[in-house]
Amino acid sequence: MKNRKVTxxxxxxxxxxxTDFSIVDExxxxxxxxxxxxxxxTLSIDAFIRTTFNEVSFHQGSKIGNIVPALGIGVVLESRDDAFSVGDYVFGALCSQSIACMPGAALRRLDVSVVPPNSYVGILGLTTGMTSYFGIVDVGAVKKGDTVVVSGAAGAVGSLAGQIAKLSGASRVIGIAxxxxxxxxxxxxxxxxxxxDYKNENVEARLGExxxxxxxxxxxxxxxxxLDAVLMHIKDGTRVVICGAISQYQDMDNVRGPKNYLKLAExxxxxxxxxxxxxxxxxxxAEKQLTQWLASGQLIMREHIEQGIDRFPAALNILQNGGHHGKLLVRVAQTS
Ligand SMILES: NC(=O)c1ccc[n+]([C@@H]2O[C@H](COP(=O)([O-])OP(=O)(O)OC[C@H]3O[C@@H](n4cnc5c(N)ncnc54)[C@H](OP(=O)(O)O)[C@@H]3O)[C@@H](O)[C@H]2O)c1
Known part of the structure; x- marks a missing residue:
């Protein structure tokens, strides 16, 4: 049996x-x-993957020649771990490849009787719905009547963060995309x-309106x-939740901090x-609540799916350039 992987x-x-990547059969x-x-x-295309291409990274820098990391779901073909049987759906750091050989301890068996398998890289996904949930509910502590602003709002995390803010009682949710x-x-x-529309409007002026x-x-x-534009509109007790900073990931040695941070003190x-x-x-x-919202149709996730492991490098580019709505995924086709 052959595995096809992206290095x-x-x-x-x-x-x-x-051309930053190679497709290798083994x-x-x-x-x-x-x-x-x-x-x-199916593989989840996440912003953290870009940060691993630096030699040193919070998410562990990749060495040249390494397989590209990615979270994903798959189906067990063969098992030498009693906790897994052939045909089980699993989630884990499967990486950018068609066949993953993993220690059982690094996998989670999924219950796909209530929700579709893709939910575990979408609304229930660690780097998607779970991230949105904790950012809005626990860190932002959104409550009834709040005005909530979400940036990167049409992407995976942002689109759910806005919806979860509404479900948490926010009276006004404004997205930036x-x-x-x-x-x-x-x-x-x-x-x-x-x-x-941050590409065609002045965010600071429009937010004032x-x-x-x-x-x-x-x-x-x-x-x-x-971030600087929104800091100009905070008020007493505002909570600014730093979930990520995708505008900065291409040059992590020169991350630009917020110019307007003194507004926090004021x-x-x-x-x-x-x-x-x-x-x-x-x-x-979080998973219990997200499952309820998913089952009741209160949370919507649009998916953009690229077909085949060979499309993985292109998908990384699409993520950075915003060529998708909602969750960006790669459906992996087995090569042989
Ligand atoms: N804290 C955590 O544990 C955690 C976990 C997962 C993800 N995250 C963070 O969540 C954020 C969103 O991740 P995601 O996976 O959901 O990706 P995503 O939002 O689906 O895709 C990234 C989006 O970022 C926008 N973007 C790219 N460059 C930009 C720039 N220079 N200025 C403004 N917008 C830009 C693009 O949308 P436009 O077309 O609108 O520009 C693109 O669609 C990332 O910052 C990621 O690091 C954090």
Whole structure:
């Protein structure tokens, strides 16, 4: 049996491009005790992957020649771990490949009787719905009547963060995204109250019109100019939630901090960052609530699916350039 995988052959400068990667076929080695062979079904294209292309990274820098990391779901083909049987759906750091040979201890068996398998890389996904949930509910502590602003709002985390803010009682949710097709998506499909097109509008001026009394919670996925613009509209007690800063990931040695951070002192406001795994002991609570919202149709996730492992490098570029709505995934086709 052959595995097809994507390896890093050059550190990207700026957005990742296809020539930064190689597609490699290799034989699958026989399983050792405790290992599980997984046919990779769907991979989650996440912003953290870009940060691993630096030599040193919070998410562990990749070496040249290494397989590109990715979270995903798959189906067990063969098992030498008693906890897994052939045909089980599993979630784990399966990486950018068609067949993953994993220690059973690194996999989670999924219950797909209630929700579709893709939910575990979408609404229930660690780097998607769970991240949105903890950022809005625990870090931002959104409450009834709040005005909430979300940046990167038409992407995976942002689109759910806005919807979860509404479900948590926010009276006004404003999204920031790039392009009129994205602002229309936020308002018409996802029920945001308003949206700002940062590519064609002045975010600071427009936010003044849309939230004249200020912002209670800002869920930031973008950083840079967007963060500075929203800081000009915080008020007493505003919570600024730093979920990510995708505008900065292409040059992590020169990350630009917020110019307007003194607004925090003027407004007795807070800025708090988080990584989803800081909430590991609360995953069950989040998954239960997200499953309820998913089952009742209160949370919507649009998916953009690229077909085949060979499209993985292109998908990394699409993520950075915003060529998708909602969750970006790669459906992996087995090569042989
Ligand atoms: N804290 C955590 O544990 C955690 C976990 C997962 C993800 N995150 C963070 O969540 C954020 C969103 O991740 P995601 O996976 O959901 O990706 P995503 O939002 O689906 O895709 C990224 C989006 O970022 C926008 N973008 C790219 N460059 C930009 C720039 N220079 N300025 C403004 N917007 C830009 C693009 O949308 P436009 O078309 O609108 O520009 C693109 O669609 C990232 O910052 C990521 O690091 C954090």
């Amino acid at each position: 890093l052959i050059r550190r990207p400068t700026g957005d990742p491009v296809e 034989d699958v080695a026989p399983l050792e005790a405790g290992q599980v062979l997984v046919k990779v079904d 790039g392009g009129p097709h994205k602002t229309a998506f936020l308002v018409d499909e996802l029920g945001f109250d308003a949206a700002i 849309l939230a004249p009394t200020g912002v209670d919670v800002f869920f930031d996925n973008v950083g840079g100019d967007t 407004r007795h406001a807070t800025m708090a960052g988080f990584a989803v795994f800081h909430f590991a002991e609360h995953y069950e609570r």
